[in-house]
Amino acid sequence: MKEKVIPYKMLLEVISNSYELVWRIVPEHEMQVLKMGLKNLEKCLIDYIQKAEEGLPIIGYHFACPAEFLHCFDCVPICIEGTSYLLAALLPNGSEKYYDLITHWGHPYHTCSSQKGVMGMVLDDLFKFDVITTPTAPCDNTYASYPFFKYKDIPLVITDMPFIREEKSYEFYAEQIKIGLSEIGKIIGQEPDFDKIKKSLEIENQSLKLEFELFELKKATPCPLESMINPMSAAAAVFMAGRPEKLDFYENMLALAKKRYKKKESPIEERIRSIWPYMTIFFDLALCEWLDREIKMSVLLDIFSYNLYDPVDTSSEDKMFNDMARKSMNFPMIKQSIDFYDDFIPEFINTTKEFKADCGIFTSHIGCKQFGSIPQLLREALRDELGIPLLIIDIDVGDKRFASIKTVKDKIRMFANTLL
């Protein structure tokens, strides 16, 4: 029973060491986003590991079914995609060993590393899931990767997520979420407690308010927060979902941003404002520092921080589930990857204009084939509408062996030189 979440123990060790190191070595006023992020991640992991050791069921979930929904159970929710990438970010060779394990088992190498990481860990018996849940969205990788878990005799609960976002789809998906939670409950022997979801959702709503304020403050020139806010926000969305640590993180981020904004201070001597329509690079978090310090390029937003959804109305069970469906279907990356690009391009152009960005950088991730046609169209649209360039980097954002960090830096440096 004690060894059901070994990768979480690996993560905790590396987070605790990194946290101690940055607190001891880095001057107090520097890397504040990273320090605050690591502190809260550490707290969440300690709690989840303790719960796993107490024998609570381990529920794996796709990021479109956010952890706060699973708070209706006494459980340890583990995000398949988030865990693969947090390990990719923090371990010296990331999740590579696990990508290779699952590739050698026979899973196609070109599928999404966000899922391959945990699949390899399961193959290596490092996670012992009691059940895993996923929607039928947003990408081929999701459909094609999750059935693997059945091979390891892990029950799989699948919710049917519609592709079209309209009222009747939200009603349908709300029902699907309920059915899914009830199936999970039967498997783990617990009744879903919707009052507990309500509490978690209310924390999420409070956090969302802070995130919206932060979103506005990041429009300031210079940007008051370091680029590290982007990967740390992605980590907060997954590991701190529905928990007080998320509020603590965003309260501190907001206080810091306000203080700097009032004094017109920034941790970056900002010469270039960049905006990343898709993901930042997870296999080397230090890239954010390099961009800030060497290229003097701020990363204002990435896919996990510019696409915020609406708060969930918790005043009645029906409204709550309807809004939970709305949230899931409009979650960052779900919304973009499930849909055609007609909405994505104009929305992104507007965001770029609002944030007064000088350029875009698009990480064209090998897993996201459904998104592969967009970068060139977006590049043309940004050039025609706003006259700003878009750098496209072919990459696996979770595996440095596809495009190394040196290749990435060389491309960005050359691109930045053309802007100055």
Ligand code: SF4
């Ligand atoms: S949308 Fe892209 S990055 Fe997200 S899970 Fe699917 S393939 Fe991976």
